[in-house]
Amino acid sequence: MTASAPAQPTNGVPENFTPPHPSLHTNRVLPGFKVSLGFTIAYVSLIVLIPLAALAARPWEHGWAGFWSVLTDGRVLASLRLSFTTAGAAAVLNLFVGTIIAWVLTRYKFPGVKILDAFVDLPFALPTAVAGIALCTLYATNGWVGSLFAPFGIKIAYTPIGIFIALVFVGLPFVVRSVQPVLADFDAEVEEAALTLGAAPWQTAIRVILPGLAPALLTGFSLSMARAVGEYGSVIFIAGNMPYISEITPQLIIIKLQEYDYAGAASVGLIMLLWSIVILAIINAAQMWLFQRGRA
Amino acid sequence: MSLTVSNITKTFTKFAALSNVTFEAEPGEFLALLGPSGSGKTTLLRLLAGLDQPDSGAIAFDGEDFLQLNARERRIGMVFQSYALFRHMTVADNIAFGLTVRPGKERPSKSQIKAKVDSLLKLIQLEDLGKRFPAQLSGGQRQRVALARALAIEPRILLLDEPFGALDALVRKDLRRWLRRIHDETGVTTVFVTHDQEEALDLADRVVVLKEGRIEQIGKPLELYRDPSSAFVFEFLGANNQAAGTLRGSSVDFGGFSVPAIVKGAADGTAVARFRPFDTQVSRSGPGFPVKVLSVLPAGANLRLELQGADGQVYETQHAHDQETSDLKAGDTVNLLPTKVYVFA
Amino acid sequence: MRARPAEAPKAAGAIGLSLVAVFWLGLIILLPLVTVLFEASKGGIEPFLAAVAEPDTIAAIQLTLLVAAIAVPLNAVFGIAAAWCVTRFEFRGKGLLLTIIDLPFTISPVIAGLVWMLLFGAQGWFGAWLRLNDIHIVFALPGLVLATILVTFPFVARELIPLMNDQGTDEEVAARTLGARGWDIFFRITLPNIKWALLYGVLLCTARAMGEFGAVSVVSGHIRGQTNTLPLQIEILYNQYESVAAFACASILAGLALITLLLKSVLEWRFAGELAANRRH
Missing domain, CATH: 3.40.50.300 (P-loop containing nucleotide triphosphate hydrolases)
Incomplete structure (x- = not known):
């Protein structure tokens, strides 16, 4: 068949045709399509779409100028700068340490490694308020860790360093849990092939394994960063919440709400929502990348 | 029904x-x-x-x-x-x-x-x-x-x-x-x-x-x-061979010898004749295409031969073990005669 | 394909990496947990019990359980319905639906609370109407439930979708040809095949629902004894320098987290094949 052939059905299976997934065939066979889709859409609309529509509609009360003046307000800018830099820094640190931890948990066997593995999920499971007061106590100048740094004049709690520590805590599992399955599934023969070609183990790790991890690393980094930017509970206790210095964006949204400045709160909230959507898009792209690699 | x-x-x-x-x-x-x-x-x-x-x-x-x-x-x-x-x-x-x-x-x-x-x-x-x-x-x-x-x-x-x-x-x-x-x-x-x-x-x-x-x-x-x-x-129904010949009525002429044909809507003239491996005979002196034996596979009750004509065409045939075939070996030259061929439109 | 088996770290590099991992997990993750348990037990058993028996704390525990008891079943039913239509049928907009389901994973909990204020708060879309009709949503139970649902609704769906995709429709179609009706197919074929993944999703959803802080903090109004869930009660106690009481409450939630981790590990170990391979929180 030439490229100019009219697009009418031909007999037989065209080249590189992949049969439709069985579920394509089952539209009429399995019941419950309308009920399940109807319920799903209704639920999603009520719980997510209508509330988010309210968020998207609210900032424009005082027009574009009102929205803009909120965003360019010095205190808002300072909080955004703080939230994004501490979240970014925490995600970068988590990327490195998380990859090392994932590596150790999949490759090495020593007493207690399984328990350690289970505890990686603690920041998911531990309520953020609990983590928040624990970190605050731990890193205060009279706390177990804080007191080690106090003699050098380094204050951790109630400073941006404290925020950074809290964000490292909440973000760490995302990197470990993104990287770990890919590392565990890595074909041992590929690695052995590199070794037989004369690569040293560290060369194999960096030149053969690491590139294969790239999509998982991107996913882990993005999830860790997304969670960190929006984090509230584990941060507010340790942050100190000083305007312009240690006030994170979510805290500022709450303050604006308490001042009945709904439009202002919604303006800042909308920026953070758009940010979440961008992150989600990056994660989806990374997953596609990973999937295509898996098929190649 | x-x-x-x-x-x-x-x-x-x-x-x-x-x-x-x-x-x-x-x-x-x-x-x-x-x-x-x-x-x-x-x-x-x-x-x-x-x-x-x-x-x-x-x-x-x-x-x-x-x-x-x-x-x-x-x-x-x-x-x-x-x-x-x-x-x-x-x-x-x-x-x-x-x-x-x-x-x-x-x-x-x-x-x-x-x-x-x-x-x-x-x-x-x-x-x-x-x-x-x-x-x-x-x-x-x-x-x-x-x-x-x-x-x-x-x-x-x-x-x-x-x-x-x-x-x-x-x-x-x-x-x-x-x-x-x-x-x-x-x-x-x-x-x-x-x-x-x-x-x-x-x-x-x-x-x-x-x-x-x-x-x-x-x-x-x-x-x-x-x-x-x-x-x-x-x-689709089984192994088969092809050879070019000329269809005349109900037989195909291969130039020198002709073979009875079952004809399905084909007109007289140049035609592709198809035949099954077991509808064949090989002999050292009888009529048929001159072919070289590529391999001999004694497959249970039957003997399977792989043959190649002068034009490079490869044939696969099947025979009972008999006098004529059982002492064949690779490299021999024999004559291949189809005994029944099919010609399709 | 074969995965490389784990081995004892022998080379200096391997031992070094292992030490880094152990040290970091100990410092960043285990130490805060130890702090909670230590601070809670510092005053001995009596102040601990006194703090927990405080009427406001009891009310907070009851409210937390009530909110979870409403939010989790709703999200479980949603998760099953969403997984059924997404994995069993083709339709336009499926990708968009999946993206929306993922959204709460990346959204700030504060936003998850804020949106309900914008709808039902005093200055919200329906604020005036609600006040006229004396209906309380924010600063009351419905607001807490809505905020919790929004934060936790992907957990069950995200557990079921990859698993049901993997399992395919063969068994259900076979059941159909054998004459099974819709609910027969669901209860006798689908549910037994997904029950452990469902339990796993419900477990994660429950843990998050009981521990949620940011979203409920926005809509709660912090009325002691009335709209404070346990995490909010902890905040108040801590800010009032009632450290022992705060950590006593915190240790209850930490215990819950440990039980969650334990059950999760048991499920992962015992039913690895029946849980989704690709997990994301």
Whole structure:
């Protein structure tokens, strides 16, 4: 068949045709399509779409100028700068340490490694308020860790360093849990092939394994960063919440709400929502990348 | 007529999977849908099962319009290629499933269901394995359980999708004979899909040969084999050789000698003659194409030869062990004479 | 393909990496947990019991359980419905639906609370109407439930979708040809195949629902004894320098987290094959 052939059905299976997934065939066979889709859409609309529509509609009360003046307000800018830099820094640190931890948990066997593995999920499971007061106590100048740094004049709690520590805590599992399955599934023969070609183990790790991890690393980094930017509970206790210095964006949204400045709160909230959507898009792209690699 | 399929057409977005397919199955008949992959045979089976809807055409069973019934209402017994056994149920529960999901009034009593399951387990010769789970069975055993599960609902038709596809050669042969026996015992009209011509010819009462969504030929196995209607059917049904010659009436002239031909719509003139490996003779001095022996394979009762003509064409032939052939060896030069050839339009 | 088996770290590099991992997990993750348990037990058993028996704390525990008891079943039903339509049928906009389901994973909990204020708060879309009709949503139970649902609704769906995709429709289609009706297919074929993944999703959803802080903090109004869930009660106690009481409450939630981790590990170990391979929180 030439490229100019009219697009009418031909007999037989065209080249590189992949049969439709069985579920394509089952539209009429399995019941419950309308009920399940109807319920799903209704639920999603009520719980997510209508509330988010309210968020998207609210900032424009005082027009574009009102929205803009909120965003360019010095205190808002300072909080955004703080939230994004501490979240970014925490995600970068988590990327490195998380990859090392994932590596150790999949490759090495020593007493207690399984328990350690289970505890990686603690920041998911531990309520953020609990983590928040624990970190605050731990890193205060009279706390177990804080007191080690106090003699050098380094204050951790109630400073941006404290925020950074809290964000490292909440973000760490995302990197470990993104990287770990890919590392565990890595074909041992590929690695052995590199070794037989004369690569040293560290060369194999960096030149053969690491590139294969790239999509998982991107996913882990993005999830860790997304969670960190929006984090509230584990941060507010340790942050100190000083305007312009240690006030994170979510805290500022709450303050604006308490001042009945709904439009202002919604303006800042909308920026953070758009940010979440961008992150989600990056994660989806990374997953596609990973999937295509898996098929190649 | 028990099953009538008329003018079925089914088009997927990119291509026509079936066009104008028409055939019938008689009560109790064992019918094979045979074709290469992409011929539309599985699509056709799914239409019969109600798992898909045709774009046009009709499917009827005993005069009842099947297209008005959904997969649940047709009461067909379907054996899936993957078997689709319920992994969390025992073999006995799998077989009983179709009976236990019937609405209250039609549902047989517990003891009736148990008796039915026991008799089916006996039929498939797995009496002692009723309490096992599918994961604990071999491939052949799973296949038999899938069949018993389909038979339990006393289906009006039994549909099998590549029933032996996932099994190894030895188990296949065994199950094939067993399936035929089950069919003869139950007498249920059966349609099965296969891409293996040997399987179709061996098992079926009649075979429907499909090519690119169209029916190429329908017939009893022997008819198809002796009287293929097209080059496609001839080639698909077994090993074959080709040679160029000139068709004159009912024989083909190969320049120096001529051979009787079965002619299917071909006109006199230059023609491609096709012949089976066993419709041949080789001799050192008789008539035929001069060919060189490439290899000699003593395959059980027969001797298989690989031969090459002067033009490079390779032929495969099969002979009884006899005086003329048994002392052949690679490198010898002999004459190859087809004894019967087919010429298609 | 074969994965490389784990081995004891022998080379200096391997031992070094292992030490880094152990040290970091100990410092960042275990130490805060130890702090909670230590601070809670510092005063001995009596102040601990006294703090927990405080009427406001009891009310907070009851409210937390009530909110979870409403939010989790709703999200479980949603998760099953969403997984059924997404994995069993083809339809336009499926990708968009999946993206929306993922959204709460990346959204800030504060936003998840804020949106309900914008709808039902005093200055919200329906604020005036609600006040006229004396209906309380924010600063009351419905607001807490809505905020919790929004934060936790993907957990069950995200557990079921990959698993049901993997399992395919063969068994359900076979059941259909054998004459099974819709609910027969669901209860006798689908549910037994997904039950452990469902339990796993419900477990994660429950843990998050009981521990949620940011979203409920926005809509709660912090009325002691009335709209304070346990995490909010902890905040108040801590800010009032009632450290022992705060950590006593915190240790209850930490205990819950440990039980969650334990159950999660047991499920992962015992039913690895029946849980989705690709997990994302």
